[in-house]
Amino acid sequence: MITNKIIQNFLHIVDQMRVNDIAGFLLRNDIILEGLRFNRSSTLYELVRQRISLKKPTSTCIGLHDLARVLYLQGEFEGWDYPYYKVVRTILFGISDPYIHEPDQSPDWQIAVAIGLLLMEQPGLNITEQVPIYARQDAVLSAIRRLQGQGYQFHANDGHVTWVSGELERACQIMDAAVSAYGGWPLIRRIFERLYPYLERGRYVIIRHLAMAVREDKPLEIPWGYLLNLAAKHLKPAVPEMQSEERFESLLELSKDIVATLDLEPYSGVEVAMVSPTRLIEALQDAVVGDACFSFEQLRPIDLFVMLETLFKAVDQAEMKRELGWTVADALVLAKIIFGPDTRPCHSFTFRKIRESTNLSNAVIKAMLDQFTHDPTQLNTEFFKPNDIIHCNLNFRPLVAGQNQNRLLIAPSISALGFYIALTDAIRSYDTHIDEKVGTAAEQLVSNLYIQHGLQPVVAPGFYEVSGERYECDIVLETNEYIFFLEVKKKILTRASFSGDVLEILTDLKSMFESQIQSGRHELYLRQNEVLYFSDGTKLEFHGRRVVRISVSLLDWGTLQDPLNTGSFLQAFMQTNFGVMSDQGTSAAVKKINAVNIALNKLRTLEFQLATFHHAGRPWLFDSLFVSIPWLMFLLDRCHDASAFEAKWRSFHAIRKPARNPYFQIL
Incomplete structure (x- = not known):
């Protein structure tokens, strides 16, 4: 983390060196400039590397890229008279090691800065003027300046430009009042009218664009999740004079600026694909909070029907009838009525219409509707700021009580999850x-x-023994080119994680680490022995095929399951060990962090063992995936046999689209 102290130390060193005789200073430190090359392979860069670089990240190191970004952001915000970030950018030009000691007043840092200042004067080395490399910071600053023009106050603190205390709340109060005046139902209709082009096979595939080149312009994303949660908080009938296009556009603009100040959006595919361990925590928060702000959780109704038919077979239906007055079979009947082919956003149902569509008794229908219907006065009542997801209950039920005993749903894919x-x-x-x-x-x-789509698992599940120990594979698939180890976990991403709670994000992700350990162990034994013999007599032969390890969650985890992000995060996790955070230092937090570290240590050990089989390094971006059951259903929609599946997977494996949405990858 870049703190105010680190920033001030660096600025002080630069200011000292700027008024110094740099050549004389370096000479006094036994660095003779005569004969040295002033280019990218210059000995000067090696001198800098020797003094401030670290080969591996430590708990106190920082990233050179992070320092440059912070100096640019704060310098532009505060109007510094010197571009301090350019010193770091110049050093970066010739140093590939991204991790450094914290800046201090030591001779090592003084020498490094002196060399940076010297190199800045050399033609061709200062590349910072040529391209807009800080598009993300520029977007945040633009939003801040627009809000400053409306009277809001901001300040720089620990490498971020944030709202002065109470100012974000003031802006959110105005936003809340504007949504209330506009009306929740009219706003929801407008939202889904705008999102209609993104409707693909029953779900909204919302794209969060990433620029693939530094010169590309990227507009601010519309925070659909933030707007939708506010609209759900203020459900009331339309007041026609309040629903002008101008009012709607002003809501969009204010919401975009408010969320932009939270600095959640990466602006390039490179930033997503190469997450530094020094920025891992922030990148995780950006991903999950960004999902909550810019998108929303979904489940296609057709996938809901399949899940209702298969996931609850072990539920005692007689006991359920006694306890609740209805069964899973009754719920499936109701689901097929309210998620019929004609259901649209803001669809309404009368009790009579439901009753006429089924043979269920009035008592059963009423009991289910009581369970499945929100009281609109209790919807998202404490939701206020964009990241207040812990206070959202919109997804807890599919229907909302309306006038005259009507029931309404927000949108099919949202309500199906509810x-x-x-x-x-x-x-x-x-x-x-x-x-x-x-x-x-x-x-x-x-x-x-997979069986329904023409791909028979090798085992599901399968058991094998190694050195007297028994291991289980949840599902193993094979094609001509691939071997897939799938491990299925029921863990869901919690609302606390969506709100940005670091400890909860890491705790939730532990289930993914554990599934990668399980599948990685299978891969290791297969590569070591060229074959796995399962206890039922089945065998799996390697034959040099590509091994893909897939962690499968019950429901969607959003951006964390986008393959660009999954691979990048896993690479960063392999270089990271988490200590207990100072503001969460309870015994419960210690246990959670220790459990995460234990899982990561096991995964690192396993990857070290597997490294002997990957001479060019394991392709994390392609061979370790984190997906959901709904995602698999979406993928298999268009696969009718094993060859179609392999062709689809080959295409998916070859291309990674910069969209922050795992579903967009398989359209």
Whole structure:
């Protein structure tokens, strides 16, 4: 983390050296300039590297790229009279090691800065004027300046430009009041009218653009999730004079600027694909909070139907009938009514219409509707700021009570997720083992999906022994080119994680690390022995095929499951060990962090063992994936046999689209 102290130390060193006789200073430190080359391979760069660079990141190191970005942002915001960031950029021009000791008043840092200043004067070395390399920071600053023009105040602190205390709340109050005046239902209709072009096979595939070249312009993204959660908080009928196009556009502009100040959006594919360990925590927060602001969780109704039919087979239906007054089969009937082919955003249902569409009794229908319907006065009542996701309950139920006993849904793909969550919550109220039952059934669901699309698993599950120890593979698939090890986990991404709680993000991700350990162990034994013999007599032969390890979650985890991000984060995790954060130093936090570190250490050990088989380095961006069951359903929509699946996977494997959306990768 770049702190105010680090920034001030660096500025002080630069200011000292700027008024110094640099050649004389270097000579006094036994550095003779005569005969040295002033180019990218210059001995001067090696001298800098020797003094401030680290080969591996430590708990106290910082990144050179991070320091340059921070100096640019704060310098532009505060109007510094000297471009301090250019000193760092010049050093970066010839140093590939990105990790450095914190700047201090030591001779090492004085020498490094002196050399940087000297090199800045050499023609051709100062590249910072040629291209807009800080598009992300420029976008944040532009939003801040527009808000400053409206009277809001900001200040620089620890490498960020943030709102002065109380100012974000003031802006959010104005935004909240504007949405309330516009009306929640009219705003929801407008939102989904705008999103209609992104509707693909039953879900909205919202693209968060990334520039692939530094010269590309990238507009501010519209924070659809933030707007939708505010609209759900203020559900009320339309007041026609309040719904002008001008008012709608002003809502979009204010929401974009408010969220832009949170600095959540990377502006290039390179930034996403190459996350530095020094920025890993911030990058994780950017990903999950960004998802909550710019998008929303979804589940296609057709996928809901499949999940209802398969995940709850272990539920005792007679007991459920006694406890709740209805069964999973009854819920499936209701789901197929409210998520019919004609259902659209803001769709309404009457009790009579539901009753006429089924043979279920009035009592059963009423009991289910009570479970599946929001009281609109209790929807997102404490949601206020863009990252207040922990206070959102929109996804907890699929329907909203309307006038005259009508029921309304927000949008099919949003409400289908609410239906699934409400159903599991209802069962959990009397059956505390429902999550384990669903987790076990999820493995069978994934296996069945592949069978239905012409790809018979090698095993599902399969057991084998190594040195007297017994291991389990959830699902193994093979094609001519690939071997897939799939490990299915029931863990979902919590609302605390979506709000940016670092400890909760890491704790949630531990299930993914554990599944990668399991599948990595299978890969290691397969590569070592060229064959795996399963206890049922089945064998899996390697034949030099590409091995893909897939962690499968029950529901979507958003950007964390975009393959560009998954591979990049895993690479950074391999170089990171987490200590207990000072503001979360409770015994519970210690246990959670220790559990994360233990899992990461196991994964690192495994990767070290596998490294002997990957002479060019393991291709993390392609061979370690984190996906969801709904994503697999979406992928398999267009695969009708094994050859179609392999062709689809080959295409997916070869291309990574910069969109921050795992579904966009397989369109």
